[in-house]
Amino acid sequence: MIFDWKWDFVWAILPRLLGATLNTLMAAGIGYAIALVLGLAFALSQRTGWRLVTSMVREMLEFIRSTPLVVQIFFIFYVGPQIGVTLSPWVAGMIAIGLHYSAYLSEVYRAGIEAVPKGQWEACRALNMSTRDTYRRIVLPQALPHAIPGMGNYLVGIFKDTPMLSVIGVTELMQTANAIGSETYRFLEPYTLVGVIFLALSLPTAGLIRLLERQVRRKLGL
Amino acid sequence: MWDFLQTYGLRLSEGTLVTAAQFALASLVACLAALSAGLGRLSRHWLVRNFAVIYIEIFRGTSLLVQLYWIFFVLPLLGLSLPKFTAGFLSVGLNVGAYGAEIVRGAILAVPRGQWEAAYALSMSPAKRMRRIILPQAVALMLPPWGNLMIELLKGTALVALIAVSDLMFVAKQINGATFRSAEAFGTALIVYYLLARFLITPAMRGLERVMARRLGKV
Numbered sequence: 194m195i196f197d198w199k200w201d202f203v204w205a206i207l208p209r210l211l212g213a214t215l216n217t218l219m220a221a222g223i224g225y226a227i228a229l230v231l232g233l234a235f236a237l238s239q240r241t242g243w244r245l246v247t248s249m250v251r252e253m254l255e256f257i258r259s260t261p262l263v264v265q266i267f268f269i270f271y272v273g274p275q276i277g278v279t280l281s282p283w284v285a286g287m288i289a290i291g292l293h294y295s296a297y298l299s300e301v302y303r304a305g306i307e308a309v310p311k312g313q314w315e316a317c318r319a320l321n322m323s324t325r326d327t328y329r330r331i332v333l334p335q336a337l338p339h340a341i342p343g344m345g346n347y348l349v350g351i352f353k354d355t356p357m358l359s360v361i362g363v364t365e366l367m368q369t370a371n372a373i374g375s376e377t378y379r380f381l382e383p384y385t386l387v388g389v390i391f392l393a394l395s396l397p398t399a400g401l402i403r404l405l406e407r408q409v410r411r412k413l414g415l
Numbered sequence: 416m417w418d419f420l421q422t423y424g425l426r427l428s429e430g431t432l433v434t435a436a437q438f439a440l441a442s443l444v445a446c447l448a449a450l451s452a453g454l455g456r457l458s459r460h461w462l463v464r465n466f467a468v469i470y471i472e473i474f475r476g477t478s479l480l481v482q483l484y485w486i487f488f489v490l491p492l493l494g495l496s497l498p499k500f501t502a503g504f505l506s507v508g509l510n511v512g513a514y515g516a517e518i519v520r521g522a523i524l525a526v527p528r529g530q531w532e533a534a535y536a537l538s539m540s541p542a543k544r545m546r547r548i549i550l551p552q553a554v555a556l557m558l559p560p561w562g563n564l565m566i567e568l569l570k571g572t573a574l575v576a577l578i579a580v581s582d583l584m585f586v587a588k589q590i591n592g593a594t595f596r597s598a599e600a601f602g603t604a605l606i607v608y609y610l611l612a613r614f615l616i617t618p619a620m621r622g623l624e625r626v627m628a629r630r631l632g633k634v
Contacts, residue, residue: 259608261569261570264601268598268601274597356481359480380484388473392476392477
């Protein structure tokens with residue numbers, strides 16, 4: 194067994210990897226923001242009551258959820274130019290990740306909205322509130338606590354899926370490790386460090402989310 | 416579109432077969448890993464328990480792609496060379512198995528207390544109790560979330576294309592590179608993945624759920 198771990202090489206490449214970690218975090222943040230907004234739009238569109246819209250959106254979300262993200266990334270990146278829209282790797286990647294996770298988040302929102310007791314809707318009705326006000330002031334604020342654990346899990350999920358962006362050349366962590374590997378012919382340290390950085394970021398986040406979840410449950414009196 | 420399928424249909428179906436093989440082998444690995452890690456987490460021996468926790472946290476805490484590259488590129492440096500096909504289904508299976516372990520653990524703990532006590536009262540050995548009483552009921556509980564996990568596993572297999580296993584995604588990428596007919600190449604791949612998930616895996620898992628329910632006399 195040849196196990197030649199070189200610490201000085203580690204210190205040499207660490208700054209570059211940490212810089213790339215910022216890109217990874219940024220990609221996860223932007224993708225998550227897109228997913229949060231789109232997911233809400235999808236979840237609400239499922240409740241409009243227009244049969245055609247509802248079933249079309251539902252089928253589309255099902256399609257997005259059951260196909261691999263990496264193929265979707267390729268599809269969006271390469272098909273754009275074919276129809277005359279050239280997307281940079283960053284833009285294509287953010288659209289793909291945002292869209293993919295919005296399909297998951299719409300389910301989280303849906304479950305949250307359905308957890309709001311029926312009496313709340315009826316009370317809004319009785320107070321003659323408009324649909325918009327019902328959602329904005331009564332339903333969504335109460336749905337949010339139920340949705341928080343699911344939303345947190347997908348934040349970690351998005352973070353762990355960002356390495357797939359390396360396939361279209363977004364310079365995030367994985368892509369940087371690949372580059373270091375092909376420049377120096379050393380793969381042991383860069384790939385191991387990428388794993389360690391991911392662990393170091395995702396384990397505490399997952400722990401924080403569990404804490405948050407427990408607090409939310411206590412506030413809800415569950 | 417039609418002439419595209421005529422030209423590349425054969426290659427795409429070969430790719431689909433490789434994807435199916437990866438899926439089958441990876442789900443086998445995932446089942447074994449999930450069962451042993453799930454049981455291991457509930458073990459009374461701290462060594463077994465810690466080992467299971469470390470496996471679960473490492474594989475759930477990092478990305479599948481990172482694990483795949485690590486197993487394929489770094490393990491050989493440590494003296495363990497795996498062919499790309501094996502490295503592919505092994506990493507996908509181990510990754511999904513870590514998520515499955517939590518499902519297994521939750522299902523075992525969800526088997527009602529009385530069942531454990533009844534088995535104890537009949538003086539069954541712990542191993543026999545697990546095998547004959549607890550696990551069969553736990554399997555019925557874990558099947559619904561396991562169905563979702565199988566879809567995730569299918570999606571995970573697309574990543575093995577990145578270490579040049581010639582699966583569906585790899586073939587689509589090759590065709591795209593040769594012809595620049597991206598919409599057709601990746602679109603077909605997306606549709607095939609969708610069909611596999613929707614009309615093969617989901618019905619199979621539903622069927623399995625029904626069989627288990629009947630066996631336990633719940634229908």
